[in-house]
Amino acid sequence: MVAISITLGGCLNTFYPIYQPEDLVWNEKILGTWRFEDKTLLFTKLPETNTLPKPLSAFKEKIILVREITDKNTETSNDIALLIKIGDHYFLDRFPVPNSSEQRLSPLYSNLFLRQHSVYRVDSFQTGEKLFLQRVSDTRLKEQIEQKKIRIATIEREGGSLILASTEELQKHILKYSSDQGFYENDNSHTYRRITKK
Amino acid sequence: MKAIAFTIAFIMLLMLNSCLNVFQPFITPDKYFRDSRLEGNWKAGAHNINITEYSKSPLSSQKIMDTGAKEKKSKKDIQDSINAYHKSYILSFSDTTYTYYFHMQMTLKSKSYFFQLAPIIYTKTSTIDTHIINDQNVPESRFNTFGTEGIMSTYSFGRLTFVNSSQLQLQFFDGDKIKDLILNGQLKTSYAFDRLYDNFLITADSNELDKLIGKYGNNDELFSSKNNYSFIKMN
Numbered sequence: 001m002v003a004i005s006i007t008l009g010g011c012l013n014t015f016y017p018i019y020q021p022e023d024l025v026w027n028e029k030i031l032g033t034w035r036f037e038d039k040t041l042l043f044t045k046l047p048e049t050n051t052l053p054k055p056l057s058a059f060k061e062k063i064i065l066v067r068e069i070t071d072k073n074t075e076t077s078n079d080i081a082l083l084i085k086i087g088d089h090y091f092l093d094r095f096p097v098p099n100s101s102e103q104r105l106s107p108l109y110s111n112l113f114l115r116q117h118s119v120y121r122v123d124s125f126q127t128g129e130k131l132f133l134q135r136v137s138d139t140r141l142k143e144q145i146e147q148k149k150i151r152i153a154t155i156e157r158e159g160g161s162l163i164l165a166s167t168e169e170l171q172k173h174i175l176k177y178s179s180d181q182g183f184y185e186n187d188n189s190h191t192y193r194r195i196t197k198k
Numbered sequence: 199m200k201a202i203a204f205t206i207a208f209i210m211l212l213m214l215n216s217c218l219n220v221f222q223p224f225i226t227p228d229k230y231f232r233d234s235r236l237e238g239n240w241k242a243g244a245h246n247i248n249i250t251e252y253s254k255s256p257l258s259s260q261k262i263m264d265t266g267a268k269e270k271k272s273k274k275d276i277q278d279s280i281n282a283y284h285k286s287y288i289l290s291f292s293d294t295t296y297t298y299y300f301h302m303q304m305t306l307k308s309k310s311y312f313f314q315l316a317p318i319i320y321t322k323t324s325t326i327d328t329h330i331i332n333d334q335n336v337p338e339s340r341f342n343t344f345g346t347e348g349i350m351s352t353y354s355f356g357r358l359t360f361v362n363s364s365q366l367q368l369q370f371f372d373g374d375k376i377k378d379l380i381l382n383g384q385l386k387t388s389y390a391f392d393r394l395y396d397n398f399l400i401t402a403d404s405n406e407l408d409k410l411i412g413k414y415g416n417n418d419e420l421f422s423s424k425n426n427y428s429f430i431k432m433n
Contacts, residue, residue, distance in 0.1 A: 113317065114350045
């Protein structure tokens with residue numbers, strides 16, 4: 001039985017990115033092939049291209065292509081990602097782009113999906129041997145909104161909501177809670193080991 | 199490397215979206231309009247299209263209902279929601295590789311019919327003429343609604359015309375044109391726009407959308423010449 005439902009995940013997805021171009025950092029040690037159990041993550045530089053929207057093209061040398069591949073050779077995600085330092089922590093802002101099989105979908109179908117930014121804490125890559133990735137949770141943000149401690153635009157529809165917090169609001173939130181373990185998804189936290197360099 | 203270059207070439211293509219992306223539905227259950235002329239098998243160019251009531255569709259046996267897990271709903275609300283599903287249609291179309299399923303609702307407003315579509319799921323196209331959905335033919339993809347990794351379905355709207363008993367025309371609103379009008383302040387509605395990624399979404403609620411369609415729904419200049427489909431009845 002295929003379960004088809006719009007589930008409410010606990011991961012932080014946002015309409016706006018968590019960075020302004022001036023917030024971006026670069027560390028080549030994040031590039032390469034990384035492995036955790038049956039998952040392989042490929043971090044590569046974005047090839048030379050003119051097809052990005054103009055504002056993104058301005059810093060294309062800092063854009064990383066992140067591809068996640070399982071042992072069954074299924075590409076489960078394909079994102080463009082940017083590395084940012086907020087406070088004491090590094091984060092990756094990942095934005096989905098279609099993988100090779102998704103590119104064959106009818107645009108009438110795929111264009112009706114909204115793509116959102118997902119946020120990960122990233123660490124250990126500076127050593128060049130390990131890559132720690134942990135997904136940021138939306139729990140703290142939603143608690144704050146529900147308790148009316150912050151005023152952030154969200155829109156709701158049956159079965160789902162969309163966070164419309166601005167980049168500035170997101171950064172303030174991250175800065176405030178990034179050292180709090182409850183800010184992250186505990187079951188979405190993995191340490192990958194390096195297989196190859198770039 | 200070739201695959202990567204191919205991927206990048208498509209990034210921009212995905213952003214050149216000529217359909218509207220709207221978060222909320224414009225046609226709410228109280229405005230659903232049913233018409234038996236809509237149902238059946240159609241052909242548009244090389245595509246085979248089927249429109250059927252939700253309850254007769256292959257999706258009706260699946261757990262397609264929105265869980266609404268965080269919402270406190272009364273039994274009546276849940277029943278209303280189920281009834282609404284059963285008053286809506288499923289539009290599917292196939293190419294040689296995939297079959298795509300959409301929720302479709304229709305309404306009658308100012309003597310014109312309007313539709314809304316939201317993507318649900320895609321399957322591998324079957325070589326036999328049956329629509330079965332199972333684990334074997336549903337690709338693992340974020341572009342299936344239940345894959346929620348940063349991907350969320352939206353609604354798109356358009357005008358529907360019963361040309362005659364065997365021809366139907368679906369004209370989508372031109373998303374690019376409407377986006378330009380909104381950004382230029384010539385069309386007022388709620389929206390979100392991430393300039394960095396050129397990500398645009400209409401965030402107006404259903405009432406606001408209803409007024410918008412009432413005002414602009416018969417303005418031919420706002421419809422896409424590209425996303426204009428003529429369906430020919432096959433049975």
